[in-house]
Each structure stands twice: as C-alpha cells, then as structure tokens.
Amino acid sequence: MELTVYLAGQIHDNWREELIEQAKTKGLSLNFVSPQVDHARSDSIGEDILGEQPNKLYQDDAASSINNFRTEVLMQKSDIVIGLFGEKYKQWNTAMDMATAITLNKPTILIRPESLIHPLKELSNKANVTVETIDHAIDVISYVFE
C-alpha cells in the first residue's frame, strides 16, 4: 500500500526535506506533495502566467487562484494531510488547508511548537493527531504500516 501525503504549512525553511528524508530512512512507502515552496514563485505566479496586473491586490488575486488550483488538485490525490505551524508568520493558508482536509474527512496530523498550544487549540482538537516535531509525525505515519 502506497500512501500520498500532502505537506501543508510554512514555506520558509526546509522542514519538508527533513520529513521526506526521515520517511525514506524508515523505508515508508509514501509519496509527498505540497504547495509551491519557492516563496517568490508562489507570490509571482499570477503575473508570471497572466502578465502584469493593475496593482498589488490583483497580483495577489491572480497568484492565489493558481496556488489554490494546485492545492485542490494535489489534496484530492492525498490520503493524509500534515500541517506544520512555526512560531513566525500568520500561516493562514496552513489553517485553511488543515480545515479543508478535516472537512473532507482526510486523516490529518498537526505539527506545532509548545508555544502555539493556546492559539491552535481548536484546530488541534479537530485534527486527528497533534505532535510537536517532524519525528513524531513520521512515527505516527509509520504506525499505520506496522
């Protein structure tokens, strides 16, 4: 059984590579997908494809429509959704992707530092499992294959 895992969350550090590396080390049969992780590309994709827009609002609107298209295609192909919150940034897309996954009955793992327990308490309560580290998220998925 091969499972596809969508990795929602911040795109400012290399947590996805780490997590994928650990999955490989454990020999888990997983296929990973994610939002665009090149931040500049993710912001400019609207104008990259559609050309110059009249102002910042419409640059963002153009980019977001293509980012949302990508996320919908890939999330529908996924069996599991992991969402990681870091201490910086607003990360509303992570909250949005997790809530979407939960409402679609996709099994979910929330990764968040101890410092975010309080503001993420309702989302944590709705996710299947909440952990604090990438290692633990991999342990949870690994348990499915035991």
Next chain:
Amino acid sequence: MELTVYLAGQIHDNWREELIEQAKTKGLSLNFVSPQVDHARSDSIGEDILGEQPNKLYQDDAASSINNFRTEVLMQKSDIVIGLFGEKYKQWNTAMDMATAITLNKPTILIRPESLIHPLKELSNKANVTVETIDHAIDVISYVFE
C-alpha cells in the same frame, strides 16, 4: 425568507454588535449566531464544566472540545458565514471556520483590512466575496433581499 448568519472572527472588539445593529437598521430578516464572544469564558469553559485539568495543554484541550461543539451546532444551522480578520492576533480559528464553511458549500463573506490582502490572498480567493468593512458585508447580504 429568514436567513441565519454565522459570525466567525475575533472576539476582542464589538464588531458583531455593530454589524447586527446595521442589519436591524436596514430591516433585514437575519438571525445571527457566533462563537462564544466572552474571551475569558471561551478559555475557561473546559474547566468551568469538567473541573480542574492537569496543566495548560489539557485546559485548552477541554475548552476547545466544547467550543468546537458549539461552532458545529451553530454553523450547521447557518445559511451564510461571515469571517472578519483584524490586524492583531493570530486568528487561526477564523481561518479554520471560513475554510470549513467553504468546504461545506456555505456562502461566505470575508472582511479584512487592506493591510492583510497579501497573507489572506488564498482564503480571499476561495470565499465568495471579500470586503474591507462591516458596512460592505451588510450591503452584500442586503443585495440578496433586493
């Protein structure tokens, strides 16, 4: 036709009263519901009902289960969901409630200040309508009754 509107969003100021007041002034046939807006009560509801918990994590977990129960009951009764983001706070519950509503095919209005255009661009693209003020949200709902 009477419509029920769920008011997701921050509970730190009185935007809901203002919005409800404007709806009343316009004579719109609306019934409003919302999360618990007494912040202290929302944080302590777990221990208020279930008694003392071992630590902050479990206080929050107990509170969040009851807050989520409330939200599910009321959102299922709603025809429209409005989510308001302000400039302060993490507001992950607002993002979660809006994404849940969108995935459940509830018609949605996002209210956010100009300063949040960029971080909310994907959520804004998924919501039906995005506006910057309470007045405009009421104008949009008012248009349904024209």
Next chain:
Amino acid sequence: MELTVYLAGQIHDNWREELIEQAKTKGLSLNFVSPQVDHARSDSIGEDILGEQPNKLYQDDAASSINNFRTEVLMQKSDIVIGLFGEKYKQWNTAMDMATAITLNKPTILIRPESLIHPLKELSNKANVTVETIDHAIDVISYVFE
C-alpha cells in the same frame, strides 16, 4: 406544502412576473426567488459596494462575486429550479445555473423556444422536463400539487 422556486434565465424581459402571476392565478403555494433582474444594478453591484475598480475586467469580477453569492444563497433554499432561454443573448449564466441545479439534484424545468432545440439538446436531456412556454412550466409545477 410550500415550495420555493428559483427562476434562472435572462433578465431582459418580464417573463418572471408573468410566471409568478400565473402561479398566483392558479393558487399554487409557491415562493419565488431569482438572480438580480435589474440589469444595470447586476453589472454595477461590484463598484456600487466596493468602489471604483481599475478596469472593466475587475468591475466584472467584483460584480460577479456578489451575484454568485446571491445565487448560492437563494438556490440552496430552493426546491425547484426553472431556467428560461430566449432567442437572443449568450445566456451562459442560465446554462451554468441549470447545470449547477442538476448536479445538486434539484428538480429542474427548462423553458426554451423551438428554435433552440439543437444547441440546448444536451442540457435539455439532463433537465427533468423541457417545455416551450411559461404556461407549460406552470402546468408542470401545478401537477405536483394535484
């Protein structure tokens, strides 16, 4: 039993008033809803609420988001959807509303002139009933109450 009927279709003549009048004459217990039928208002609603937009594309985008919000709210409240096509205009919204209603399992009646049999053949085949006049549409709904 009172039924709510959504009247999709062109907003360039008074077919809705005629249909509603006939329903009243027959004493049918029906409640009617529809898209915005004031064409100018429907086109300007985006700028009416959100203010001036940078160009025609964005005027239209702003208006359409509010028109779609209205349609979603009202169609979800409806038990029956009637779509009328006339001989002029592109009427892609009518096709869109009918296909949406059909996919949501709303019972549907298509009204179209004989001249449009060919280009509407696939939509006609998917709708529950196809008729050529408003009188016949009312006859079909009247049959539900027999």
Next chain:
Amino acid sequence: MELTVYLAGQIHDNWREELIEQAKTKGLSLNFVSPQVDHARSDSIGEDILGEQPNKLYQDDAASSINNFRTEVLMQKSDIVIGLFGEKYKQWNTAMDMATAITLNKPTILIRPESLIHPLKELSNKANVTVETIDHAIDVISYVFE
C-alpha cells in the same frame, strides 16, 4: 503522478490538438479526454445507433443522451476540467460542463478571449483559474508539477 484532463468546449477548431501537443512538449504526465469532437458524428450519433427518429427534436434527443453518457463517464475519471470558449457559437455545453465540474469539486481552468469577459464573468468567478490562451492553461497545469 499522472493526471487526467477533460477538455470541454467548442469542437469547431483544433485547439485540443494544440493543447495536447504543448503538454507533450513540456513532458507533462497528462492523459486527455473530451466530448466527441467530430461534429457530424456528435449530431448523428442518436440515429447512427438507434435508427431513424420521427423528427429533428427526437434526433437531437437521441444524440444528446449518448453524448451525455460519454461525458459523464469521462468526466468522472478526470482530475482537472478545462473549458474553452471561442467568439462564435452558443457553446452552452461548455458552460454546462464547466458548471457541472465546479459543482463536483473538480479543479477547473476557463479559457476565454478578452471579448467574452463580460458575458462569462460569473462562470469565470466560479472557476479556479481564468486565462486567455491555451499556453497559459498549460502553464497553470505545469505549475502543479513544479
């Protein structure tokens, strides 16, 4: 990951071949399906299989039932739906297929010329992404594989 793409839209020129060619050039792992693109066959399929019908209405009804059967089978197999509108023709099937795909939560791309911005504004607002050229539609899908 291989994705299946349904190509809704006019069958009067060779836009599908162009689009498929571009996808091949870019090495995208896509599988394409579409309505019957031989216009004469699409119109006569009812009588081709079921034999002579009493008049034009029934010829069309017979053909449409088989065309709709084909579209349902293939759209249910699709991960993405692209709809292209040209400047001529009524193209109500394109509007119907796009609205069906959107209501089924299939990710969608609308291709339409600048001249059709206004009449397609509501459908454009509901689709995930709107572009003006085949190249841009391929760019959007290509972005999913980045």
Next chain:
Amino acid sequence: MELTVYLAGQIHDNWREELIEQAKTKGLSLNFVSPQVDHARSDSIGEDILGEQPNKLYQDDAASSINNFRTEVLMQKSDIVIGLFGEKYKQWNTAMDMATAITLNKPTILIRPESLIHPLKELSNKANVTVETIDHAIDVISYVFE
C-alpha cells in the same frame, strides 16, 4: 414532530386512502404525498401539457419526464418512504422508487403479500422493514411516536 411520508406503489386500488385513514384514526402527525394516482392522467400528462407526440414511445417519454419531476420534488420533502407491491402488474416504478429512497438513506417500509417473498427478497433485505399489510406499516410508523 410532524413527518412526511411518500407512498410509492401501484395506483390501481385505494390502498393509500385506507392507510391515510388508519393514520388519522391513530392520531399520528403525518403528512402524505404520492405519485399521481389517477392512472389515465399519469399516462397522458405528457401530451396534456406538451401537446401531441409523434408516437407511443414519445407520449410515454413526455409523460415519464413529468412524473419523475413530481416524484423527485415530493420524495426530497419526505422523511419516510413506504412502497406497496400487489400481486398483479410489473410495478417497476415501485422498485425504482424504493431503491432510490434506500440509496438516499430515506427510512423505508416495504409492504408485499406472502406470494411475493421470493421475487422481492433482495429489495426486502435492503428496506428497513418488510410487512404484509397496511395495518402493519402503520404500526411501524406509530412505533416511532411511542
């Protein structure tokens, strides 16, 4: 609590009146709906509304589209579906209505004579309850109100 009951089944005798009478006698808070029970009207409704059709096949096709419209509207309003099979007639509409109701998760009661146990065994196994008389069907519904 008032419940709406759809009465599927043959339209050749007055079993519906009997059943409704018994419900009234027991004081059950029920609202009854059904297909068109005037057999001639049910067969001619297509031509009654749409005018003369080219042959029997198209008379039947026209009538069936309007009968199906009626059934869809009324079944969607129903909380319970009762289907009665008698010893005569093909009664494929009864089987169709019951299977539709079961697939839509409507609670169902099947009424059939002992002589039809064998040919109805699979449908009986899928329905919630199978009884042999109208009295028993009323007893089952009455039990919901105890």
Next chain:
Amino acid sequence: MELTVYLAGQIHDNWREELIEQAKTKGLSLNFVSPQVDHARSDSIGEDILGEQPNKLYQDDAASSINNFRTEVLMQKSDIVIGLFGEKYKQWNTAMDMATAITLNKPTILIRPESLIHPLKELSNKANVTVETIDHAIDVISYVFE
C-alpha cells in the same frame, strides 16, 4: 433557535428523564427524541407487529429492523446526539448510534463513568465532547445558547 437532541444509550434507568428535567429547569429550547425506552416493548416489537417468529434469532431480527427504522427517522431529525454508557451491559447499540452520528457529522456528547475511560477511549476521541455526568452534558448544550 430550537434544537432536537437524540438520547442514545442504555434503557435500564431513568437518566433521560433526569436530563430532560434539567434542560427544562434551565429553560433550554430543546426537543428530545430517543430509542424505545420500554425494554420489553423494544424486544417484542417484531412479534408485536409481525406475529410469531420461528425462533429467538428471528424474533430479534424482526424487532431490530423496526428499532433501526425508528432510530433512523429520529436521528435524521436531530441536531445533537448524546450517548450515555453505564457500567453494566454491553451497550453495543450506544456505540453504534454514536459512531453513526459522528460519521453523519452530527455534533456529539459522550457521557461515561471514569471506570470506562479505557474501553471507550477511541469513541471518546471521536466524539466532540466527553463528560462524566448528565449535569455536564446539559452544561455543554447550555453553552451553545449563551
């Protein structure tokens, strides 16, 4: 806003009356429904309606079909499902009703004594809220009306 509450759980003591009494005392606008609480009637309902069955298995099968019919009708009308487990009995129907409600996205409250924490841990994790007393269940529902 009036809410309907389904009370799943053991039928061997009067916990439902207590809970309903407390709701009345608090002035909550609730309407309560439940499985048949007369145990003998619940066991004999199959034979009461359908007559003598060949053996215990078929007595039970006849009764269960009518009990399940009742539960389906009433649960579909409910906004909230409460399930109470006591220390005695197998109570598999309570587990079944709760899992059904959870899968149907009905908001749920689980009431169970401390002694059952371990065997009910997975069901408790899936329910919205878990409490140990009837008072606490009423407090949770009361919070929805604050």
Next chain:
Amino acid sequence: MELTVYLAGQIHDNWREELIEQAKTKGLSLNFVSPQVDHARSDSIGEDILGEQPNKLYQDDAASSINNFRTEVLMQKSDIVIGLFGEKYKQWNTAMDMATAITLNKPTILIRPESLIHPLKELSNKANVTVETIDHAIDVISYVFE
C-alpha cells in the same frame, strides 16, 4: 483507460456472454462484473453458507443478504451499469440495481424490448441511454472510446 461495467438484469439466458463477446470483438478495454448468474446458486447461497433455515422466507432472506453484499462490492467498483429487461419475469432486482446506480450517479444504459416501453417509461427517462439490443449497448460504450 479501462472501464468496469456492471451487468444487471435477468439471469435466465446468456445475454451477458453475447455482450462480452461483442466487446471483445470490438477490442474495447472493458472489465465486466455481474450478479451471480447461476440461478440455483443465487437462490441457495444463504443455506449453502449459513445452513438450513426455518422456512422459505428465511432461506430467501439469507440468500438475499449475500447477493446484496456481492452487488454492493461490485457496483462500487463499476464505472458504468447496464440493465437488461426481458419480456418474462418480474425482474425487480434489475429495476432496483438500475435505480441504485442512477442515484449513485453511475452512468447507465437500459436495454429493453419495444414491448416494455410503457411499463419502463419512468426508469428509461432516468437512465442515461435506452436501447433495444445488446449491439446498441455496445455501440454506446464503444462511442466513449472514439
């Protein structure tokens, strides 16, 4: 693209073999499934597995539960459902399977002789395509691959 086709309908002649043979001759990439076609086995499967039952009713009930299990497993795997009605027999399972498939949005083809136009008119109107021969059903599926 390989499609799976469920062949509902009478099990008294060899129409399935004929149809499968024609599909093979045309080189269509189809995989066929069906109910148990050995009539005796289909009737005795309950007692074959579960042992002797108290009477005919329970023999039939036991058999039907296993036949329904088989049908559910296989229909859920199917992309297309074909239902054939012959001139003899009650064939309520065929009507049940077709209505189930239609309600599950499975694309359907109804095969029935001219003599059954009238009693099957409502089912025919709900199916995607109605034909009179096996050849025509294969022609319709073949059209999907053109």
Next chain:
Amino acid sequence: MELTVYLAGQIHDNWREELIEQAKTKGLSLNFVSPQVDHARSDSIGEDILGEQPNKLYQDDAASSINNFRTEVLMQKSDIVIGLFGEKYKQWNTAMDMATAITLNKPTILIRPESLIHPLKELSNKANVTVETIDHAIDVISYVFE
C-alpha cells in the same frame, strides 16, 4: 480485481491470521488491513510517540488519537469491512468501526457467536451479512469472485 478488506474486532486471539490463511488457501485476491493487533503497543502508542502523559486519562487519549488516525487511513482504502465479536470484552471499537463502515456505505460482514445474537441484533440488522464463523465470512467473500 483485487479487494482490500479491513478486519475490525478483538485483538486478543489470532482470528485474523486464520482468516487470512483461509483466503490464501482459496486463492482469493485480497489485501488485508486491520487496527494495531499488538494490544500493549495499541495502549502505549500515545506515550511511545508523545512521551509521558499526566495520568491514565491522557495516556488513553493520546493513544486513541493515533489509533483512530490509523483506522481512518486504512478504512478509507478498504472495499469490505469484516467485524468479529467474541464472547469476552466490551469490544466497543468493533461496534464503532462497523457502524462507521455501514454509514460510509462500505459492504460489511459481521461475525458473532450464537450467544451474542440478542445484544448485537440491531448492528446485525444493519450489516450486509451476519455469520457465526470465520469460514463463513470467507465463503461470503469468495462468492463475490464466483
């Protein structure tokens, strides 16, 4: 056609190995998945991954969240769910898994000893098939491949 079977039920004996062995002997093309069957691991998985918890309640809560995650992932991949009840233990997870599967329209087989007919009568009535032995469950699945 390969089918995936989820084996819900007690984890105190080796019934799964027996069942899998019999399937292999019969050459059935089946893939089996199940909850964690190492009881100690199933109870400690929360602390194994997340570290020490403040008390028994939270140990259980942590374990259950990970067990439920595993079950959701695997059940969504399954075509058939088998649930086995033995004479000992509370087995509420088995009832929960079976009710979840039934509500998700997964075809189900219930295995239970004669002594449990009465307390499992409602669940048995909702499952597709009820048998008393592992052999019979394999016979039922085997019948799908005939």
